[in-house]
Amino acid sequence: MSFFKNIFGSSDSNDQTNSMTWEPLQALEQLDEIVAQSQVKPVAIFKHSTRCSVSRMALKQFENEFNFPEKVTPYFLDLIAFRDVSNEIASRFGVTHQSPQLILIQDGKAVYNVSHSDIDAGELGAKL
Known part of the structure; x- marks a missing residue:
């Protein structure tokens, strides 16, 4: 069962x-x-706000489309519960905080960063 179904249920x-x-x-x-x-x-x-319906929709769509686990390791951040981590991501990787947000890290740097309706597993896959 997916991590998110454990959090939100189905x-x-x-x-x-x-x-x-x-x-x-x-x-x-x-x-x-x-x-x-x-x-x-x-x-x-994937930075997710558990209080935001847009974030939940982006998350579900991303989960449904993601099909390349051998190419990338996906991490999930509940930015409400772990705001300090979210803030450090913005600072360390030089990205403006958004929610929802998808950030691709390669060679220690953020090389791709999208938010809201621009989050697309197919686009992420094309960047790999």
């Missing part, structure tokens, strides 16, 4: 299980790990 009992596996991003120290990881394999960070 209103549809016929809902298919998505094969997407997220790494939870919950601590500042993980950002150093992400930088190191991105030297070998790109990392995507």
Whole structure:
């Protein structure tokens, strides 16, 4: 079962299980790990607001379209619960805070950054 279905549950009992596996991003120290990881394999960070319906829609669409786990490691950040991590991402990677937001990290740098309706798994895949 997907990480997000564990958080939000599913209103549809016929809902298919998505094969997407997220790494939870919950601590500042993980950002150093992400930088190191991105030297070998790109990392995507999805910043999500649990209070925003637009963020929830972007998240569901991204999860449904994501089909290339061998190319990128996806991390999920609940920016309401971990605002300090969200702020550090903006500072460390030089991106303006948005919610929802998708950031691609390669070789320790943000190389792709989109928010709201521009979040698209197919576009992310094209960047890899």
